[in-house]
Every structure is written in C-alpha cells, then in structure tokens.
Amino acid sequence: MIRRHLRLLATQLRLSGLLALQYRWEFLLDGFFSIFWTVTALLPLWLVFDERPVIAGYTYPEALTVVGFFTLLQGILEGAIHPSLATVIDAIRTGTLDFVLLKPADAQFLVSTQRFAPWRGVNVLAGIGVLIYAFVEMGRAPEPAHVALAMLMLVLAIIVLYALWIIVVSAAFYVGRIDNLRFLFLAVFDAARWPSTVYRGVLSIIFTFVIPLALMTSYPAGALLGRLPWSTVIGAWIGGLLFALAARAVWLTSIRRYTSASS
Numbered sequence: 219m220i221r222r223h224l225r226l227l228a229t230q231l232r233l234s235g236l237l238a239l240q241y242r243w244e245f246l247l248d249g250f251f252s253i254f255w256t257v258t259a260l261l262p263l264w265l266v267f268d269e270r271p272v273i274a275g276y277t278y279p280e281a282l283t284v285v286g287f288f289t290l291l292q293g294i295l296e297g298a299i300h301p302s303l304a305t306v307i308d309a310i311r312t313g314t315l316d317f318v319l320l321k322p323a324d325a326q327f328l329v330s331t332q333r334f335a336p337w338r339g340v341n342v343l344a345g346i347g348v349l350i351y352a353f354v355e356m357g358r359a360p361e362p363a364h365v366a367l368a369m370l371m372l373v374l375a376i377i378v379l380y381a382l383w384i385i386v387v388s389a390a391f392y393v394g395r396i397d398n399l400r401f402l403f404l405a406v407f408d409a410a411r412w413p414s415t416v417y418r419g420v421l422s423i424i425f426t427f428v429i430p431l432a433l434m435t436s437y438p439a440g441a442l443l444g445r446l447p448w449s450t451v452i453g454a455w456i457g458g459l460l461f462a463l464a465a466r467a468v469w470l471t472s473i474r475r476y477t478s479a480s481s
Contacts, residue, residue: 256289256344259411274415281413282352283439286345287372288411291434293341294376295407299383301333304400307390315476326384326469349442360442367451368442374458375434381465382429388465391472410435433458 263285267278276284306329309315318328353359360368386403406429409417414432417425425431433454440446 253340253344256341256348259289260285260348263411274413276413276415279352279355280439280443282348282355283442284413284435285411286348286352287375287435287438288345289348290342290345290372291375291379291410292407293338293343293345295379295383296341297335297338299330299380301335302330303383303387305329305333306387310390310476319473319476325473326466330380330384361444364442364444367446368438371433371438371441371446371451371454374455375438377462378430378433378458381462384465385468388468388472391475407431413439430458430461 260282263278263281266273267281271277273281306315309318309329315329318332319325321328382403386400409425410431414422414425414436426433437446437450437454441451
C-alpha cells in the first residue's frame with residue numbers, strides 16, 4: 219500500500235515538472251518574482267528593527283530566522299499544498315470528485331498530490347538563504363543538535379499547515395464557495411512572519427492554540443536558536459498530531475456528506 223502511494227506521488231511530481239517545463243519563461247519569471255517578494259518582505263522587518271534593536275525578545279537577525287521559516291513554509295504551501303487542494307473545491311462543485319473516489323487509493327492522498335507548482339520551490343531555497351543570512355548576521359553557526367531539532371519542528375509545522383488547509387477545503391462540502399475563507403486563511407498565515415511573542419492577549423491565544431502560527435514558524439526558529447524547551451517540543455508534537463487526526467476526521471466526515479454528480 220505504501221509503495222503504491224509512493225509510486226503515485228513520484229508520477230504526479232514528474233507530470234507536474236513536465237507541465238511546468240512546457241512554459242519555461244513562466245517558470246523563470248515565477249522564480250524571479252518569488253525571490254523578489256522574499257527580499258521586499260524583509261523591508262518592514264528592517265525598518266522596525268532600525269528603530270529598536272530588540273523587539274519582543276528578538277534581535278534583528280533572530281527575527282530573520284522566523285522570516286526564513288515563514289518563507290520556506292510559504293514555498294511548501296504555494297508549491298505543494300495549495301495547488302492540489304484548491305482544485306478540490308471545483309471538483310466538489312462540478313461533481314468530478316467522483317473520478318477520484320472511484321480510484322483504488324486513498325482519496326485524501328490523491329487530491330493532495332494531484333498538482334504541484336515546482337517554481338514555488340524557489341521560495342524554499344529563498345527561505346534557506348534567509349536562515350543562512352540570519353546566522354551570518356549573528357556571526358556564528360547553529361549547533362548541529364539545534365539544526366536537527368529545528369528540522370523536527372519543521373516537519374511538524376508542515377503537518378499542521380497541511381491539516382489546516384484540509385479543514386479549509388473540507389468546508390467546500392458544506393457551502394458553495396469558500397474563496398473568502400481561503401483568502402482569509404492566507405491573510406492570517408501572513409502573520410506568521412513575525413515572532414509569536416510580538417502578539418499579546420487574545421491574539422497570542424488565537425495564534426498559539428486556535429490557529430497555531432507560533433508552532434509553524436516561531437517554534438522551528440526557537441529550536442534553531444537553541445531557546446525552545448523540550449517540554450514545549452513534546453507538547454507541540456502531541457497537540458500537532460491531535461490536530462492532524464482531527465483534520466482527517468473532518469475530511470472523512472465531509473466525504474460522507476458528498477452526494478456525487480449523479481445525485
């Protein structure tokens with residue numbers, strides 16, 4: 219079963235790559251603009267830290283690590299998660315989801331891997347570049363143990379980000395159009411470019427427990443900087459996996475609600 223799904227994933231990746239290469243100039247332009255927007259995204263951070271050297275416990279290069287993980291996750295969202303799941307909404311509305319459900323593979327896996335945007339991988343590279351630049355500004359290299367823990371937290375961040383998007387897409391089974399909800403999610407996700415300690419009161423609770431933006435960017439950054447306690451790591455993984463299971467349950471419940479094109 220796992221081997222078959224891995225073969226399906228490899229096929230989908232190859233087809234998406236071939237489709238992207240048919241439009242080489244578009245591929246190059248999208249890559250260029252991805253880098254351009256990453257550079258411009260650093261401007262507000264630079265302006266804020268130009269006035270104050272330390273904000274919410276972060277110096278400028280430390281805050282750059284949060285931006286680095288945000289940029290990296292944005293590349294994964296726009297390159298791997300959003301292109302596939304965005305098509306599910308039209309499939310539900312038109313009834314073409316029937317063809318997916320009839321295939322001998324898990325429907326959630328199929329709809330999650332049906333389309334990729336390879337040029338958005340430039341954002342992943344840009345995010346790594348921002349992280350390198352941050353430590354150059356600090357004048358030191360991250361410790362190997364901290365890098366390993368940051369990668370572990372990044373895996374969890376991807377799981378939670380994917381689970382959030384599954385929940386958003388599942389809303390299409392209940393309402394006709396969810397464009398506003400999608401745009402709202404993308405707008406809220408933009409807040410993850412700032413350290414979680416910037417937000418206070420109700421916003422801190424929302425961005426930590428309701429929409430776990432802190433888990434997605436600030437926790438991996440904290441791990442890379444060596445300031446994330448193990449109690450937080452364990453709690454984040456327990457909460458993140460429970461959130462992923464809840465998203466799976468929401469998807470399965472929504473699928474059972476689907477009445478197909480023939481109804």
